[in-house]
Amino acid sequence: MIKRFVILTVALLATALFSACEKDGDTQKPTINIIEPTDGTELLTGEEIHFEVEFSDNQELKSYKVDIHSAEDGHSHTKSMSTDEHIPWAMQKSWDFEVGQKNAHIHHHEIVIPTAIDGVPIETGHYHMLIYCTDKEGNESWKAIGIAIAMPTK
Amino acid sequence: MQRVVLSILILASLAISTMSLAQSSLKLNGLVTDSNGNPIGGAHIFILETKQGATTNSKGQFSIGIKQQGTYQVNISYLGYKCIHGCSIEIKSASGTRHFVLEPENIDLTEVTVIGNKNNGNWKELSAPTEHADKNLIAKNMGSSLMKSIESLPGISSMEVGQGFSKPVIRGLGFNRVAVSENGIKMEGQQWGADHGLEIDQFGVESVEVIKGPASLALGSDAVSGAIIVSPISIPPTNTVETSVTTIAKSANELLGLSAMTKLRATSTFAYARFTLTQFGDYKVPTDSFFFNRYRLPIYNGRLKNTAGTENNIYLTSGIIKEWGKIAFSISNVRSMVGFFAGSHGIPSTNKLLPDGNSRNIGLPFQEVNHLKLSINGNYFSRIGKITFDIGYQNNHREEHSLFHTHYPTQIAPETNPNLELLFKLQTLSASVASTTQIKSIKTNYGISGQFQNNSIGGYTFLLPEFTRYSTGAFIVVAKDLGSKTTINAGARYDLGSIAISEFISPYNGNRRAPNFTGFYHDVSWGAGITVKPNHTFSIKANLGKSFRMPSANELSANGIHHGSFRYEVGNTSITSEYAYQADLGIQFTSNRVELEVSPFVSYFPNFIFLNPTGSYNHPDGTEIAEADAGQVYQYLQSEALRYGGEVNVKLQIAKSIVFRANAEMVYATDFTYPIPFTPPLQAYAEVEYSIPYYWKIFHRTSISLQGNFVAAQHRNSRNELATPGYNLLSLYASTMLITKLAPVNISLQVQNLFNKRYWNHMNFYRSIEIPEVGRNIVVSVSIPISKKFGNEAKE
Structure with missing residues (x-):
């Protein structure tokens, strides 16, 4: 019985060594190529963002996300959001790619920079724009650019 | 004639006396x-x-x-x-x-581990693979925490967030898969959290036992991959007072530490007190910049901004020890406040990294942890065995502070504690009774235990809901000697538990972040093992077992950014208990000069719980996630997993005063599609030690050693996990005891990372933001132990 026990344990160890076959998992990240807006572009409040980005993946794209937030105050986000006469603007939105898509050229004007939020004009200045992208397996890449938001001169 | 007789007698007596002299x-x-x-x-x-x-x-x-x-x-x-x-x-x-x-005997230890303490002289070694660390080993490898100090043990490593926190990892698994018990009580903190370290004062640790492999039978749920058991303090001999003062200084973070303890025992009453205070500045790293997503960001003055911290601990025990047994009451409070690297919360930017002119201050973001523990521990000896009981209350209070920020336009900073981002207050009440009996060659250990937990939360963001959790279990382990060479053991445990999670509605946008949920779990675990020792030099051990783990609250219902791991994590209430089947072997050869141990293992999880990247930016229920810096959603799922590997451990007595020690360890882990993330790479440790164990002038027990860590690259990576290059490190250690008239003085000097090498640790969460490990670190420690007899015995 003792022999059997030891043999069983050895057999289990040996089986593990030979049976550990791993399917080819995909760990390759999708790529992001930002055409518009470019780093440092000045954009005006009340206007649409001309958004033009190429995404591609070795297998299948899943989603992308755009995150814009104020980079004033050293990116630490302001303490209180609605005290003074200006309010920092922030937006987050994600979109899904069509099923089976490996390459996508996205071009839209869906993101609109507001002039004011609840009647309070938005803070102008330096903003960060982050673009995230995932593939079907959850591999993720992202890119960040800086944009400047200004009031249109009247 | 008389003269002759006399001279013969004299000669004989001379001969005898010289003989006896000889x-x-x-x-x-x-x-x-x-x-x-x-x-x-x-x-x-x-x-x-x-x-x-x-x-x-x-x-x-x-x-x-x-x-x-x-x-x-x-x-x-x-x-x-x-x-x-x-x-x-x-x-x-x-x-x-x-x-x-x-070495002090840890009377309580065997009862806690059940599976066996290899240093217990009364019992033949039982079959579970164990490692042992005493305070000398801890002193010799003194790291930033207990886990860093013992990670040179084969099969043991630590998972880190920067330098401030390190989590125990046994054979590549950590978090809720390693149970930690101190003074008979299972530690309950925020084990699920990446930035949760052990709330244990490493200066107060005299002895640690590590069980590699499923230790669920003794400790219940959670010890799927193993257990770390910190022994209760040893009790001094009668009429003795022992005091010890230890000071420590480290160069890498300009740490200064002081720990003082006193132990007192009259005939049958004893008391113990320890106070520890450490303060450290920002860590130094051998780099002036780090890469983050194609951007090179600066590290000013070679220091990681805002990684300073403090720790202060109190430990008090008193009790009585009699022939019938022992009863002790203990209270401890471990408190730490440690900054998070300024670039680690949110996306790093240059502004955040500018030095603030003070390398010892703790700015935002930081975390503050206070762990209070009360316990009553006792044992009673009977003619056939011993009964042990442990009752404990723990209050783990963890706060994460970060400058108030939000992306809900209507959210206004709270009036009190505006920067309190997260608060977890976990209270645990636990009790266990166990009995050990020995009748002839059969040793039986059985017991029951119960635990109640309540978690409350606070802060302006949300990650984990409030919950209450009950669990109870009963176990029995039987060991039997089959002749003088073989011991077999077998045991089983039954557990029953429930968790009730409370709904959480975001006060800012009305979203339901966590639903009401109640889960019931019950499981049987079992184990069997054998130790065969055909002769003094050779022994073989084999074990088979099944262990389990109840899903934890975060796996069921997390919903928020986990800053420690840089991920948005979502729980899954359909998760069931996790099982593991494990087989392991231990082959040991011991002679006067050579000790060799090979311990392979394999474990199979039919339903391993892991965080799966969903590829989506919305909650799986379709809700949009509106938090700053949130990447894709990771959700807890279950899948098959296989893990195997092992350790080789060698000790060679090269000469009378020269010892060579080496060990190597590897883990292969897969879910059959991807490697399992945070798996330690193949690594080896080697050490040559020259020691003079006896007096040499005024120096006593002097030793000098050279240590090398050889770590291979880790290219088996999961999704979104970076490959980590290999590295080699050299360290030096020297220690001696100065004998002075007043007291002995222990002095030790360590130089870790001798060549100030820049390297990355695959097991560090800061690896993903490309921050290298600490550079050269010089550690000096001085400790003065004084032991005095008092009362009647002193007059002898």
Whole structure:
């Protein structure tokens, strides 16, 4: 019985060594190529963002996300959001790619920079724009650019 | 004639006396001390071959006359200390003083581990693979926390967030898969959290036992991959007061630490107190910049901004010890406040990294943890065994502070504590009773335990809901000697538990972040093992077992950014208990000069719980996630997993004073599609130590060692996990004890990462933001132990 026990344990160890076959998992990240807006572009409040980005993946794209937030105050986000006469603007939105898509050229004007939020004009200045992208397996890449938001001169 | 007779008599007596002189000139002179160098008076020495005995005097010295040269087996024993059994001593002509060090016996330890303590002299080694660390090993490898200090043990590693926190990892698994118990109570903090370290004062640790492999039978849920058992403090001999003051300084983070303790025992009452205070500045890293997503960001002055911290701990125990057993009451409070690297919360930017002119301040973001623990521990000896009970209350209070920020336009900073981002207050009440009996060759250990937990939350963001959790279990383990060479053991455990999670509605946008949920879990776990020792030099162990783990609250219902791991994590209420089947072997060869141990293992999880990247930016229920810096959503799922690997451990006595130690460890882990993330790479550790165990002038127990860590690259990576290059590190260690008139002074010097090498640790969460590990670190420690007898015995 003792022999059997030891043999069983050895057999289990040996089986593990030979049976550990791993399917080819995909760990390759999708790529992001930002055409518009470019780093440092000045954009005006009340206007649409001309958004033009190429995404591609070795297998299948899943989603992308755009995150814009104020980079004033050293990116630490302001303490209180609605005290003074200006309010920092922030937006987050994600979109899904069509099923089976490996390459996508996205071009839209869906993101609109507001002039004011609840009647309070938005803070102008330096903003960060982050673009995230995932593939079907959850591999993720992202890119960040800086944009400047200004009031249109009247 | 009379003259002749007289001269014969004289000659004979001369001959006899010279003979006896010659005999008595061969002596075994010895000194018996504890590991602090304090002499132990009244210890018994027994030479097996000659059946001669002796008792040490108050200075711990003894002397036994020996008739013949040769090698003798010596036993040394003293109440409260582990016996030295069959220590081989070679006695030639003029022998110097031999020094014997008795290690304190951890009376409670065997009852907690159940599976077996290999240092327990009464019991033949049981079959579970274990590692042992005492305070010398901890002192020799003194890292930023207990886990860093013991990670050189084969199969043990630590998972880190920067330098501030390190989590225990056994054979590649950590978090809720490793149970940690201290003083008989299972530690309950925020084990699920990446930035949760052990709330244990490493200066107060005398001895640690690590069980590799499923230890669920003794400790219940959570010990799927193993357990770390910190022994209760040893109790000094009667009428003794022991005090010890330790100071430590480290160069890498300009740490200064002080720990003072005193232990007191009259005849049957004892008390213990320890206070520890450490303060450290920002960590130094051998780089002036780091890469983050194609951007090179600066590290000013070679220091990681805002990684400073403080730790202050109090530990008090008092109790009575009698022939019938022991009862002790303990209270401890471990408090730490550690900054998070300024670039680690949110996306790093240059502005955040500018130095603030002070490398010792703790700015935002930081975390503050306070762990309060009360316990009553007791044991009672009967004719056939022992009954042990442990009752504990723990309050783990963890706060994460970060400058108030939000992306909900309507959210306004709270008036009090505006920067309190997350608060977790976990209260745990636990109780267990266990009994050990020995009838002939059968040892039985059985017991019941129960635990109640309540978690409350606070802060302006949300990650984990409030919950209450009950669990109870009963176990039995039977060990039997089959003849003198074989021991078998088998056991089973049944557990029953429930968790009730409370709904959480975001006050800012009305989103339901966590639903009401109640889950019931019950499981049977079992194990069987065998130890065969055909002779003194060889032994083989084999184990088979099934262990389980109840899903934890975060796996069921997390919903938020986990800053420690840089991920948005979402729980899954359909998760069931996790099982693991494990088989392991231990093959050991021991001779006078060589010790070799090979311990392979394999474990199979039919439903391993892991965080799966969903590829989506919305919650799986379709809700949009509106938090800053949130990447894709990771959700807890279950899948098959296989893990195997093992350790090789070698000790060679090259010469009388030179020892070579080495170990190597590897883990292969897969879910059959991807490697399992945070798997430690293949690595080896080697050490050459030269030591003079006896007196040399005023120096005592001097040793110098050179240590090398050889770590291979880890290219088996999961999704979104970076490959980590390999590295080699060298470290130096020297220690001695200065004998002064007042007290002995232990001095040690370490130089870690001698060549100031820049490297990355695959097991560090900061690896993903490309922050290298600490550079050269010089650690100096001075400790003064004083032991005094008082009362009647002192007059002897």
